[in-house]
Amino acid sequence: MGWTMRLVAAALFLGLTMVVTRAQVRTSQCASMPVPDEDASFCKGSLEVSYTELENISCKVVPSCNNYREKITSWPPPLVKYPGATESATYMLVMVDPDAPSRSTPLARFWRHWLVTNIAGANMKTGRIQGQELSPYQPPTPPPRTGFHRYQFSIYLLRTQNISLLPQETVSPGAWQLDQFLTRFNLSEPEAATQFMTQHHMDSPPVRAPGGGSVQTPPRGGSSEPQYRPKQASGLALLVCVHIAHHLRSG
């Protein structure tokens, strides 16, 4: 193998290595961070919540990369999989936002995002939410500058088939008295529950008020979303290219 061939092979190898490294960095940057500890305690029963491009966002913060926080506002309903479901049993899924319009001032708690009853256990196991939809799915659309919202999913084992909303509860999905609703049907503890967090896609995590105070309270870790800086690698690539070009010309 001549010098030229060897150099071309080396260049190809190096290029490939850098592409792989960059892809890995991008993937890890885009990994979902877990929700803060105090919010993780809500998650129980190993629920999986998966959206079109986001696999298992259960107990995680929706990452800002790849425009996920904007995309999630228009994706179809997620898969909500409860592997611990009993096949012959019947379940209800409740999805709410307790942080409407914001976590610091939740005047419209709970915002009802999805309410489906009579889900067959077999479907609950595979994540296909089919049953009687009492409240159609409404994607997470946290308003700008309201900080992170929690989107909570709870799975209840049903002993009664006749669950319904009162007329006054259907007037608006906001300010839903979830406790009263559950009490009406003798439901207390969910069998499984989880939540994910996201905020408006234009909001950057550390927003500081002029006075130095924090306007919003991002989840811990949310403000340190790693930023990949490709400068060094690009510089190296340029150097290698110039080097190889030089050798090719002289060789």
Ligand SMILES: *[C@@H]1O[C@H](CO)[C@@H](O)[C@H](O)[C@H]1NC(C)=O
């Ligand atoms: C999804 O994430 C939740 C919370 O971390 C976990 O309990 C569950 O096992 C995960 N499911 C899968 C299939 O990865």
Ligand SMILES: *[C@@H]1O[C@H](CO)[C@@H](O)[C@H](O)[C@H]1NC(C)=O
């Ligand atoms: C449920 O509602 C239907 C129709 O309203 C009624 O016929 C049935 O008896 C009810 N079942 C129970 C268990 O309450």
Ligand SMILES: *[C@@H]1O[C@H](CO)[C@@H](O)[C@H](O)[C@H]1NC(C)=O
């Ligand atoms: C709830 O429990 C009470 C007392 O045990 C009972 O009287 C009532 O019928 C139950 N309601 C439903 C909807 O199961």
